[in-house]
Amino acid sequence: LKHFHQYHDIFHETGVCIDGFSLPHQHSLLHYEDLIRVFSAPNGLCTSIMESKLITVVKKPWWWLSKHKALGQILQRNQCLSKLAAAGADFEARGMLPVSH
Structure with missing residues (x-):
């Protein structure tokens, strides 16, 4: 190397x-x-999973957001998406939303 x-x-x-x-x-x-x-x-599976996560968590937000203080924007966006996903799962568990699957 x-x-x-x-x-x-x-x-x-x-x-x-x-x-x-x-x-x-x-x-x-x-x-x-x-x-x-x-x-x-x-192995290839591990690296492909990590690359897929990198694209979802970093690359796509980079394309969508302004480039000014991008790290803060990316972190805030990911935090909001995580909270929305958790709320959706909680609402489904409580019967407040239909199961999405």
Whole structure:
């Protein structure tokens, strides 16, 4: 992994990877070894679930909100959505709403 980060430019220079590397994926490689030690070896399912959550929790709100102090907006939006989901589940349990499934 250290060699990859040291020599990854060769892929661009030789035309193997013309468009460059995905920076979020490349950055995640920096944490990969430590995460394997802490959480066991990840597989495609684990990474796809995490990527799906990232899209839902961070990327979609980023697209929808203004970019001014975006982190605060994203956190507030996610908190509101969590409260709405909890209220909906509570209302269904009390028979105040029809079951949505």
